[in-house]
Amino acid sequence: MKAILLSGTCALMVSLFITRWAIRQFASWGLGQLIRQDGPETHHVKRGTPTMGGAAIVVAVVIGYAFAHLLTWDRPSRSALLVLLLLVGMAGVGFLDDFIKVRKQRSLGLRSKAKLVGQTVVSLTFGFLALQPAPGDGAVAAVSHRLSLVRDVGPVLPWVVVMALIWFMVTGTSNATNLIDGLDGLLTGSAAMVYAAYTVIGIWQNNHSCASAIEASGLCYQVASPLELAAVAAALTGACFGFLWWNASPAKIIMGDTGSLALGAAMAGLALLTRTELLLVVLGGLYVAVTGSVMIQVSWFKLTRRATGVGRRVFRMTPLHHHFELLGWEQVTVVIRFWIIAGVCVAAGLGIFYSDWLGSLS
Numbered sequence: 421m422k423a424i425l426l427s428g429t430c431a432l433m434v435s436l437f438i439t440r441w442a443i444r445q446f447a448s449w450g451l452g453q454l455i456r457q458d459g460p461e462t463h464h465v466k467r468g469t470p471t472m473g474g475a476a477i478v479v480a481v482v483i484g485y486a487f488a489h490l491l492t493w494d495r496p497s498r499s500a501l502l503v504l505l506l507l508v509g510m511a512g513v514g515f516l517d518d519f520i521k522v523r524k525q526r527s528l529g530l531r532s533k534a535k536l537v538g539q540t541v542v543s544l545t546f547g548f549l550a551l552q553p554a555p556g557d558g559a560v561a562a563v564s565h566r567l568s569l570v571r572d573v574g575p576v577l578p579w580v581v582v583m584a585l586i587w588f589m590v591t592g593t594s595n596a597t598n599l600i601d602g603l604d605g606l607l608t609g610s611a612a613m614v615y616a617a618y619t620v621i622g623i624w625q626n627n628h629s630c631a632s633a634i635e636a637s638g639l640c641y642q643v644a645s646p647l648e649l650a651a652v653a654a655a656l657t658g659a660c661f662g663f664l665w666w667n668a669s670p671a672k673i674i675m676g677d678t679g680s681l682a683l684g685a686a687m688a689g690l691a692l693l694t695r696t697e698l699l700l701v702v703l704g705g706l707y708v709a710v711t712g713s714v715m716i717q718v719s720w721f722k723l724t725r726r727a728t729g730v731g732r733r734v735f736r737m738t739p740l741h742h743h744f745e746l747l748g749w750e751q752v753t754v755v756i757r758f759w760i761i762a763g764v765c766v767a768a769g770l771g772i773f774y775s776d777w778l779g780s781l782s
Contacts, residue, residue: 474679
């Protein structure tokens with residue numbers, strides 16, 4: 421528990437101060453945000469705002485977690501390092517995307533195929549390492565071969581299928597968080613709620629480990645180093661709150677793909693390693709809705725264009741938050757109401773987790 425408090429507090433303080441430094445330094449380096457021309461007109465005032473701020477979040481998380489372990493003299497666990505691998509690796513992909521945007525002065529960075537290749541390399545590297553049994557974690561793999569909500573469901577999946585699932589979750593979640601990162605503080609605030617939920621989940625799993633009889637019956641499963649995962653989640657929560665201080669409207673810095681891809685990958689990593697893959701759909705319900713709006717818009721436009729020759733839209737603009745902007749909602753109003761939705765989704769996810777755990781242990 422001490423490591424969790426230290427990790428979260430240190431990440432919060434580092435994020436607060438390093439982000440302030442990044443605002444001045446990135447501006448002096450000319451690392452300003454480029455705005456898409458077809459976006460809402462109200463966003464044009466953000467042109468030139470320092471970007472790549474997600475690097476501050478990543479640095480704060482790593483320092484926060486490392487500092488906590490230096491003070492407690494605990495060895496970092498494999499599970500925690502795997503989440504940090506996802507965070508740093510996907511931040512690297514996002515950094516390349518942001519750097520190309522700034523260098524070439526265009527709103528498009530990496531081509532979609534190039535970005536997908538980078539996401540694939542990071543996710544499959546994580547998957548390969550996570551599926552290797554480690555004696556220090558009870559000779560079990562960090563990631564299960566079965567899908568889980570709060571307990572394992574369905575049949576045992578082949579190694580190739582599990583790797584495909586890991587790829588889908590990591591790339592899908594990182595793209596979802598990238599889509600929602602369009603308004604000041606929207607992703608930062610909602611992500612902090614999800615990470616706070618995973619802090620609670622890790623603590624609960626550590627304090628309520630499976631009894632041998634239940635474990636043998638298959639109703640419950642072993643999670644490798646849940647308290648360490650809670651420490652990483654706490655660091656992510658603190659880092660997001662520290663960044664939000666400067667990222668709230670009007671944003672003094674934008675996280676860019678460096679942050680948005682990294683935050684989504686870390687969420688997927690926590691879901692996989694706590695073996696709550698299906699629960700992430702509930703906890704991240706806001707991201708599911710925003711991503712769904714894009715899929716509906718594109719599909720309906722193509723379908724109607726093929727049928728009538730004229731493409732039609734369901735929403736005024738996607739992702740979903742831009743639709744409400746064009747309806748006349750102020751950006752701050754959209755952000756706060758979306759935060760409320762994110763909070764409801766997190767509360768619902770924790771409710772499902774709590775009730776199912778009680779059922780499995782009763």
